[in-house]
Amino acid sequence: MWKEVRDREAGKLPPITFASRVRSCRVSALGLSNHKEIVSPHHGAVNALQVDLTEGRYLLSGASDGSAAVYDIQRATDYEEGLIARHRSLFVVDKQHEYGHKFAISTAIWYPVDTGLFVTGSFDHFVKVWDTNTTQVVMDFKMPGKVYGTAMSSIAKAHMLIAAGSADVQVRLCDIASGAFTHTLSGHRDGVMTLEWSTSSEWILMTGGRDGAIRFWDIRRAGCFRVLDQSQCQLGRRPPFLENTSKKIVARTSLAGSSSLANKSVSRKKSPLGNGMKQSQALHKPQNLLRTPVRQRSHPGMSSSHDRATAHYGAVTGLKASVDGMYLLSSGSDSQLRLWDIESGLNILAKYEEMSLQTSKSIHLALNPDSSLVFVPCMATVKACDVWSGLTLQTFRGHYELVNCCYFNLQDQELYTGSNDRQILVWSPPSAIINDLEEDNRKEQKFSADKDNWSD
């Protein structure tokens, strides 16, 4: 540790590397935090957790009893025995609230720009936008069915849309500015469980439905432009992208612009193992197509067989895009975790260890910032898996019932998990390294009671 600090000072170690090393070191040491405790005011299963994206300080939770609460995770409200920091909710909105949700809240997200608003979606068919400071509903959207998921794009500059998936087959985009639905995206054959905005393009929305399909939508156009197919796969990462090939591809695409995506995918199928020219050409195309108008015409003609493609057997219960916008992780009720290449739309055959996942509810996955670890709620535990090798590195046991959601706090390298047992647990690395020494002294006194006691 100290050697690395010195290396960084001497310029031997780039600061970014240093930071990522420290981070990964901390992440690998995650464990159930004994000195940080979130006091859950919920009387039902915790379904959604999110820390605000601007400050990284306020945790929002939504629960099955129709309540949502916000906690300050930086500053504890009180300390028990000077050792355990308890974080009580700053406020709770529940059924007693004038405009509270009547049924379970299935999703709760922060407004990505600041902490002044948050959005909740509930089984009572409503998506509500709340003012955090007054804890009043400023806007609500009536959905045609139970709301399973909502999503807002964290990188959006040009729009402020809430994508909401419900028991209805259509995905609706709710505009906070106007208070109306701007889009209705139809294509799923069953309810939409989970939604995720692309982290690289503000126009791309990815949705997973109960029909097992993951659809990609460009919200500037009607219809979905891609359906992920679990049978089309590639092995491992794509090779680094070469300048000259990209030019060629551009040229080629413009030539063969009218060829449908289905055709391409068929051709791709033939060389699933190939890392060569042909594949990278095919892989890269969608990116170009987004930019070129040629792509627009391709999707209406998408062959029906492709339209029926499924990403999972059963429902897609969770989606998570990596921070760099390159990969997408999906979980399904077939207890499978799949890794997708967003650009190519191919199933990267990462072999995850066998796990059993919740099937009835949507689950929230979490990725660590460098996309090397994924946190998956597996029944009553949370597993940390290596994204690429699929190995389970850690299993977090602590909940007594099914875990519904987890959220990884990038800033503090802390993991928050919410479960059916009404608890929100904090998993944190062992206490900060810098103040280890003084903390040790302090703890020495505190922990004096927790020692071996061999009377005989």
Place this chain on the structure above:
Amino acid sequence: MGREEESDEVPAMVPRLIEKATNSTAPEVNPRLLKAIKSTVRYSDDEVHAAVQSLMVQMKKPHSQVRYLAVLIIDELFMRSKLFRSLLVINFDQFLSLSVGFRRNMPLPPPFSIASNLRKMSIELLEKWNSSYGIYYRQLRLGFDYLKNTLRFQFPNRLEIAARLQQERREREMRTQQILLNKFENLKDNFSSIKSEIQLTIDEIGECLEIINEKEEEFNLRNFSEDDEVGEFQSLTLRQIRLDSLKEGQKVQEDNDNKAIFDALRELFKLLISKHLTSVQEWISVLIRVDLNDLKFRDTALKEFIDIRNVIQSVRNRCVQLGCVLNDPPSQEEDIWEEGKIEDYIPQNFVMNRSLVENSVDIPSRHKCKKSAPPGEENNPFDSSQSVSERSRLLAEAPVLTWGPFLDNWGSKRDVLANQRGLELDGHWGRVDYDAVIPAERIAELSVHRTVYKEEAVEIQPCLAPLRKGGLCQRKDLRECPFHGPIIPRDALGNPIGRSPCSTGEIEKDSSTEATAHNGENGAEESPNMGKVTIEQLAKQAVKNVRERDREVKMLKRAKLAKVREHNEVVLREAAIASTSYSEATGERRDASHESLSEGKTKKLTLASMLKKKVTAKDRISQRLLSTRTKYYELVTMYDGKGGLLMR
């Protein structure tokens, strides 16, 4: 211990020890094995790891007894080793699901009685662990919280109860201390007056004694000298007797001269003993118990009180020595004690007392009281005692009661302390109110005198009215035959005795309604002359009936006994069959049921045998209940049959 050296060579010997310790049917872990486990685990961290692993393995076994013992071992290690705690806590939800069995898909394995014990104990242990180590282990808190708040398990809540008890005790002590303090203040104010009062009484007594003694002094002296000379030659006992008698003689006799003095003395003595002595003792106890800063006054007061007490006691001794005239106010406890000792003894004692107080008259009546005399004789003492005292008359009039506890507080209307004996109730598990009082009404309610109502045997007379077709009417009605009117004594031909023949003729001819009306009119006239005949008849019939009844009762009893015996045998046989039902000797051993029962008990228990189904005591009781019920029905029907016979 020698085990430690062994564990040096064998890296992990704890698993074997644990396996051995958990493979037992005893409700406790073998203390020697436990000690061995503890000392081995203490020896190295590797052993702790091994212990956790093997304990979890044991916990997973599908046998509650194994798990139970494993939990006991876990508790021992958990309370001792930090490493053990931190290791166990990692898989705490699994541990809880195996020990408490809160997951529906993972219920605790059989045997069920032990499983429930296991659950109870695990919950208790969890509470204990949580209270002592909860703040260091989040998992403990989580588990506790989950079981308590989500699954709503009932925790024994030891801590809170203990705290509450402590609080209550403190409050009580505070209160008593306050009372004592008040008393003490009171004493401080009145100390001198109390002292002077007592001193005054003592002085007065002293004066009285002096007066008496002066009078008798010469006489006494002479007596003593005499007795000394003679006494030397007597045997010891005789001498003692003589001494006693002389002492008796020496005592001042009360006569007309000194009666006033004696009276005064008695009065003062009573005052001294009943008031001053008790108050002094009370004060002493107050002084001892009171908690004060100012010890000086307390000490002096205490000393003085003790002195006063000694003085009083010496005065009392002198008084007692001086004369039996000053008989102590009989200490009541003793009397009660003697009376309550033997039940038989009481009436005699009573009688004795009575006879002392009264004349001889009512001794027979007393005896009668005891024996609950037949109702016929009741009149005699009544008649005879008319002339005698009022008291005996009342006595005779008084109802005869069998002896019972209600006689203890006959007519008293006092509240009674619930904890009369001053039992130490700290060990009691419930809340205890030390000053609980049972109100007088409740006492009265409790000691209400109950007697079993015994129906007097009445022989129902047949109507016996002559029938037209010949013969006599055999209907048995209590008072009135619907056909022949009131039942009256009749002779062999059916003519009413003591009535004019014409009237009987009338009755014969008349319709029943007329007859009843007629009889109704002169019913009153008949009763006197009916008397003699009926009494004779009744007496005869009564004797006969009683005999018959006796016979029936005996028969019944015998039948019942036979039934019971039969049933017992059946039950025993069943039990025997059931208990051995899984052993190979099901069919053959039917006859030797008793032996097999006892064998089953002595047979060595194994873990596997615990899993087998046994006929529990409950089963047996329910079985018995069932059969007794059927038996009862049989009896009832039998009795009904008899009743029917009687009717006919």
